[in-house]
Amino acid sequence: MKIREYSGSDKQSWIECRVLSFLDSSYFDDVQNFREEYDNPVIQMVAVDDGKVVGFLDCEYEKIAGDVCYFKGERGGVIWHLGVLPAYRKQGIANQLWEATKEKLSAVGIARVEVWTQDDAAATAWYRKNNFKFREAYLNAFIKGTAQDKVIQKYVNLPKIGEIYGIRNFNFEAPIERKEELAKICYRLHEVRVYESQL
Numbered sequence: 026m027k028i029r030e031y032s033g034s035d036k037q038s039w040i041e042c043r044v045l046s047f048l049d050s051s052y053f054d055d056v057q058n059f060r061e062e063y064d065n066p067v068i069q070m071v072a073v074d075d076g077k078v079v080g081f082l083d084c085e086y087e088k089i090a091g092d093v094c095y096f097k098g099e100r101g102g103v104i105w106h107l108g109v110l111p112a113y114r115k116q117g118i119a120n121q122l123w124e125a126t127k128e129k130l131s132a133v134g135i136a137r138v139e140v141w142t143q144d145d146a147a148a149t150a151w152y153r154k155n156n157f158k159f160r161e162a163y164l165n166a167f168i169k170g171t172a173q174d175k176v177i178q179k180y181v182n183l184p185k186i187g188e189i190y191g192i193r194n195f196n197f198e199a200p201i202e203r204k205e206e207l208a209k210i211c212y213r214l215h216e217v218r219v220y221e222s223q224l
Contacts, residue, residue, distance in 0.1 A: 026079065026113075028121045031069035036060050038078040039071065046080075046108030051143040051215050061105065065093050068102075068129045072109070072118045080109040082122040086135050095219060096160065099136035107140070123155060127224055137223050144216040157220035164199045167213035168192075176210045 031039065044056055063085045072080035086102035087093045094101040104126075109118045130138065140157060142148045143165065153159075170177045171191045177183070181195060199207060201216065208214055 026072055026074040026118070028070060028072050028118075028125050031071045031081070031083075035071055035073070035078050038076075039081055042078040042081055042110055043106060043108055045110055049111060050145050050148065052145075063105075066133070068126050070122045070125050070129075072113070072122060074113070079113040080118040080122055082107045082119075082126050084126050084130065084138060086130060086133065094137075094139050096139060096221060100134060101137040101139060101221075102130055102135050104138060104140040119151060120155070131224055135224060137221055139219055139221045141217060141219050144218065149218070152220045152222075155222065157222040160219045160221050162201045162216045162218045164201055164204060164207060165213075165215040165217050166197050166199055166207050166211045168195050168211050 039060060040058060047053055047055060061083065063083075065085050065088060067083060067085045069084075070082045071078045082104065083106040084102045084104050085093050087100045090100045091097065093103050095103075107119065107122070138157075139160075140152060142152065168176060168180065169192055172178070172183055172189055177192055177195070180197070181192065183189070198217070204214070204216075
């Protein structure tokens with residue numbers, strides 16, 4: 026297995042790896058059939074075994090402080106994608122990808138990195154183990170129903186939508202302080218957490 030920078034020929038394998046890596050996480054429905062493009066410089070590392078991408082890490086970073094990061098401070102970066110295929114986990118691949126990324130970030134003068142993740146225990150443990158500190162959280166909420174449901178009528182502006190037959194999925198973000206209220210009506214409710222690490 027080799028840790029190296031992503032190349033264009035990795036695209037299809039990278040997409041497949043991302044889908045399979047996220048299936049057992051709370052991001053299981055964040056399926057993409059494309060490779061993300063970035064507005065700012067990005068470090069894109071992959072772990073490759075026998076020509077197949079088995080792990081990946083994308084970190085977009087700032088040319089000017091404030092271009093990418095949520096928190097104010099020195100120039101920073103944001104990890105947008107990090108994953109390892111289930112069969113390759115517990116082998117230190119995420120650590121190797123992170124170490125390679127940190128070296129490249131340091132070389133371009135980046136002082137800190139943020140990451141947004143949900144309440145997956147394994148991801149949370151990995152970030153904490155790698156010196157990422159919790160900064161804040163909000164809720165990612167999912168409700169469903171019909172136009173006649175009181176819950177839907179309360180949370181969705183039905184007159185603005187016009188005639189509908191039902192709501193398959195209504196996904197919205199809310200302050201963490203509403204967790205108890207929303208837990209009673211949502212079929213899925215996740216804490217989205219932002220962590221930050223000083224390099």
